[in-house]
Amino acid sequence: MSMERTEIGDLGEFGLIEHLTRNIEIQNVSTILGVGDDAAVIDHYGKQTIVTTDLLIEGVHFDLAYTPLKHLGYKSVVVNLSDVYAMNATPTQITVSVGISNRFSLEAIDEFYEGVYAACNKYGVDLVGGDTASSQKGFIISVTAIGEVAPDMFVKRSTAKNGDLLCVSGNLGSAYVGLLFLEREKKIFMESPGVQPDLEGESFVIGKLLKPEARKDIVEFFEEKEITPTAMLDVSDGLSSEILHLCKDSSLGCVLYEEKIPIAEEMKKAAYKFEIDPTACALSGGEDYELLFTIAQADHDKLVLNEQISVIGYMTDADQGANILTKGGGKHKITAQGWNHMG
Amino acid sequence: MSMERTEIGDLGEFGLIEHLTRNIEIQNVSTILGVGDDAAVIDHYGKQTIVTTDLLIEGVHFDLAYTPLKHLGYKSVVVNLSDVYAMNATPTQITVSVGISNRFSLEAIDEFYEGVYAACNKYGVDLVGGDTASSQKGFIISVTAIGEVAPDMFVKRSTAKNGDLLCVSGNLGSAYVGLLFLEREKKIFMESPGVQPDLEGESFVIGKLLKPEARKDIVEFFEEKEITPTAMLDVSDGLSSEILHLCKDSSLGCVLYEEKIPIAEEMKKAAYKFEIDPTACALSGGEDYELLFTIAQADHDKLVLNEQISVIGYMTDADQGANILTKGGGKHKITAQGWNHMG
Numbered sequence: 239m240s241m242e243r244t245e246i247g248d249l250g251e252f253g254l255i256e257h258l259t260r261n262i263e264i265q266n267v268s269t270i271l272g273v274g275d276d277a278a279v280i281d282h283y284g285k286q287t288i289v290t291t292d293l294l295i296e297g298v299h300f301d302l303a304y305t306p307l308k309h310l311g312y313k314s315v316v317v318n319l320s321d322v323y324a325m326n327a328t329p330t331q332i333t334v335s336v337g338i339s340n341r342f343s344l345e346a347i348d349e350f351y352e353g354v355y356a357a358c359n360k361y362g363v364d365l366v367g368g369d370t371a372s373s374q375k376g377f378i379i380s381v382t383a384i385g386e387v388a389p390d391m392f393v394k395r396s397t398a399k400n401g402d403l404l405c406v407s408g409n410l411g412s413a414y415v416g417l418l419f420l421e422r423e424k425k426i427f428m429e430s431p432g433v434q435p436d437l438e439g440e441s442f443v444i445g446k447l448l449k450p451e452a453r454k455d456i457v458e459f460f461e462e463k464e465i466t467p468t469a470m471l472d473v474s475d476g477l478s479s480e481i482l483h484l485c486k487d488s489s490l491g492c493v494l495y496e497e498k499i500p501i502a503e504e505m506k507k508a509a510y511k512f513e514i515d516p517t518a519c520a521l522s523g524g525e526d527y528e529l530l531f532t533i534a535q536a537d538h539d540k541l542v543l544n545e546q547i548s549v550i551g552y553m554t555d556a557d558q559g560a561n562i563l564t565k566g567g568g569k570h571k572i573t574a575q576g577w578n579h580m581g
Numbered sequence: 582m583s584m585e586r587t588e589i590g591d592l593g594e595f596g597l598i599e600h601l602t603r604n605i606e607i608q609n610v611s612t613i614l615g616v617g618d619d620a621a622v623i624d625h626y627g628k629q630t631i632v633t634t635d636l637l638i639e640g641v642h643f644d645l646a647y648t649p650l651k652h653l654g655y656k657s658v659v660v661n662l663s664d665v666y667a668m669n670a671t672p673t674q675i676t677v678s679v680g681i682s683n684r685f686s687l688e689a690i691d692e693f694y695e696g697v698y699a700a701c702n703k704y705g706v707d708l709v710g711g712d713t714a715s716s717q718k719g720f721i722i723s724v725t726a727i728g729e730v731a732p733d734m735f736v737k738r739s740t741a742k743n744g745d746l747l748c749v750s751g752n753l754g755s756a757y758v759g760l761l762f763l764e765r766e767k768k769i770f771m772e773s774p775g776v777q778p779d780l781e782g783e784s785f786v787i788g789k790l791l792k793p794e795a796r797k798d799i800v801e802f803f804e805e806k807e808i809t810p811t812a813m814l815d816v817s818d819g820l821s822s823e824i825l826h827l828c829k830d831s832s833l834g835c836v837l838y839e840e841k842i843p844i845a846e847e848m849k850k851a852a853y854k855f856e857i858d859p860t861a862c863a864l865s866g867g868e869d870y871e872l873l874f875t876i877a878q879a880d881h882d883k884l885v886l887n888e889q890i891s892v893i894g895y896m897t898d899a900d901q902g903a904n905i906l907t908k909g910g911g912k913h914k915i916t917a918q919g920w921n922h923m924g
Contacts, residue, residue, distance in 0.1 A: 270629060270735075271735065271737065274739075274830075275668070275737050275738055275739070275814070276633060276664040276665075276667035276668055276738070276813075276814055276815060277631045277632055277633035277664050277665055277667070277668045277670070277726075277728070278631070278632045278633070279629050279630070279631055279668065279730070279735050280629060280630040280631075280632060281629045281630070281732075282625060282630055283626065283627060284626060286613060286622050286623060286624050287622070287623040287624070287625055287630050287727070288620045288621070288622055288623075289620055289621045289623060289674065289676060289709060289710055289725070289727060290619060290620035290621070290676075290710060291676045291678055291710055291711060291712055291723070291725055292678070292712050293678035293679070293680055293712045293713075293714045293721065293723050294714070295680050295714050295715075295716050295717070295721065296717075297717045298680075298714060298715055298716065298717065299714065321619040321620050322619075322620055324619035324620070325618065325619055325620045325622065327620070331632065333632060333633075333634045333725060335634055335635070335636035335723060336636070337636055337638050337641075337721070366632060367632060367633060367634055368634060369634055369635050369636045370636075371636045371637070371638050371641060371642065372638075372641055373638050373641065374638070374639075374640045374641065374718070374719065375717070375718050375719070376717065376718070378636065378638065378680070378721055380634070380636055380678060380723035382632070382634055382676060382725040383620075384630070384632060385620070387622070389624075392613075392614065392622050394614065394618050395618055395619070396617075396618070470619075471618070471619055472619060487617075
């Protein structure tokens with residue numbers, strides 16, 4: 239935290255926007271006109287444009303008690319880019335709008351934007367617009383991501399085929415366990431403010447929660463290996479919930495092998511500290527931002543050399559339903575227990 | 582207001598989105614994929630893409646005490662489309678995200694979306710995405726509009742030339758006077774809840790506030806008459822403030838004739854009821870969503886037949902500053918007194 243405090247009201251809205259956007263360097267030739275006019279102008283000649291948007295509200299989607307503003311800025315961008323990658327597309331521009339109550343100083347907003355710009359640099363996207371508003375309560379973030387894809391090369395979630403392999407990138411459940419740690423430490427802190435947080439050794443799961451990455455590498459791997467997934471979506475609400483979306487939208491069933499679900503060693507150890515089942519965390523925990531996708535069996539050999547991709551099952555007829563085969567040999571219906579912010 | 586009340590929590594987030602988007606009919610061939618996947622896909626081959634976004638927060642940008650939700654939905658879309666037209670472009674798609682506290686029923690949200698869809702139909706744009714979130718307090722709206730423009734035919738606010746004519750569409754100041762009426766009636770209602778509002782005869786100014794329109798007709802007129810404005814922006818913060826933006830960004834000064842500022846008879850009468858100067862309302866009142874633009878003098882004759890366009894002044898060297906010539910023959914510096922939500 240900076241020691242200075244500049245009141246945002248002193249700058250006015252236009253002053254604030256100028257301040258926040260003063261160092262922008264355009265990274266994409268498609269960005270014809272960025273911040274500073276009524277709208278941005280983008281040139282995607284010969285490509286199709288992708289659009290996705292998210293609204294994040296303090297107290298609902300994030301808790302500033304344990305979320306550094308810089309991480310929040312980074313994550314707010316990444317979760318939108320993840321949706322663009324989940325279309326098999328490349329993000330190129332974003333807009334970021336913030337609603338800010340007067341409890342936030344300019345230095346605090348700068349920290350948030352440091353995270354926004356760090357994500358822009360990492361993923362090669364341009365911030366081309368946005369809005370700033372005062373909010374009566376709490377911090378509100380709205381991000382829209384724009385991307386591009388070669389004509390008709392985008393991948394929907396409704397086009398998986400019977401017999402396709404079900405695959406997922408990375409590993410699952412860590413962000414959820416990270417959240418459990420942070421919620422526990424917050425509770426202890428609220429009860430005994432003098433106690434230092436005990437997060438020793440949990441940087442892996444906490445990092446997965448606070449600073450997730452979008453799977454740019456997977457989409458680049460698809461292009462390099464000339465793989466077109468038959469269907470794809472990102473895992474924001476937990477594996478179970480996303481698999482059920484995939485099955486419903488593609489009018490299929492599936493078989494998921496519990497033992498194939500990728501779980502990191504660090505997450506397993508952390509889950510045991512809470513005496514919870516790592517598989518349950520992977521199935522029901524949210525905010526992993528991995529890619530869940532299906533490929534034709536003929537493409538299986540192309541995946542072998544990428545240890546970031548796990549084949550976790552296959553698609554079946556709809557009337558067989560969505561099932562998980564457990565390590566013990568049992569067969570169960572998959573049920574949605576993902577995070578549901580509206581619930 | 583409907584008599585039924587359905588709790589939004591009963592539907593869950595996915596159920597709510599399905600409900601709100603169940604009747605969408607795609608209007609643009611460029612809309613390849615709309616609501617229902619990770620992102621939307623848009624095809625603007627051979628054109629440039631326009632993006633603009635706004636964040637609207639209850640208690641800051643609107644007051645539900647006198648804003649019907651249907652009007653709010655309509656206006657939330659229109660203010661974004663206005664930014665697209667201000668680039669000399671045509672809006673084609675929007676995304677709409679809402680944050681809703683549990684004081685809102687499903688029927689209330691439906692009213693809001695009725696307004697959103699009414700604006701989509703009127704302006705021929707497709708709703709292609711969005712997000713729904715619960716909010717701890719108040720109603721939050723984030724709209725992003727996408728548009729298209731022929732290559733390099735977009736119009737910035739920074740490209741006016743010395744000697745260009747300064748023009749504005751429609752008439753100015755009515756929305757501000759409408760707001761004064763509604764604020765007065767709200768105050769009376771708060772003090773004496775039994776008293777019926779006295780808005781007799783003020784439907785013009787109140788309509789301008791609650792249900793503004795974007796100037797699609799002006800951009801179509803430009804195309805028909807082969808006029809390319811040298812600079813353009815929309816009037817959201819009051820004429821003074823927007824003229825100063827235009828001058829600053831174009832590095833010019835200007836002369837504005839007070840007597841040329843277009844003011845509706847209805848607005849003039851309404852302003853007199855509050856004993857305020859109609860010109861002051863036009864200069865400083867916000868939310869008119871008219872287009873302010875400059876054209877080369879050579880194009881003047883092309884404007885003559887459009888009574889929706891007023892020539893209100895001309896651009897000068899920067900060192901002459903931005904001046905208003907009053908009806909009484911005085912000359913004053915233009916100062917920004919536009920609405921500033923951050924102030």
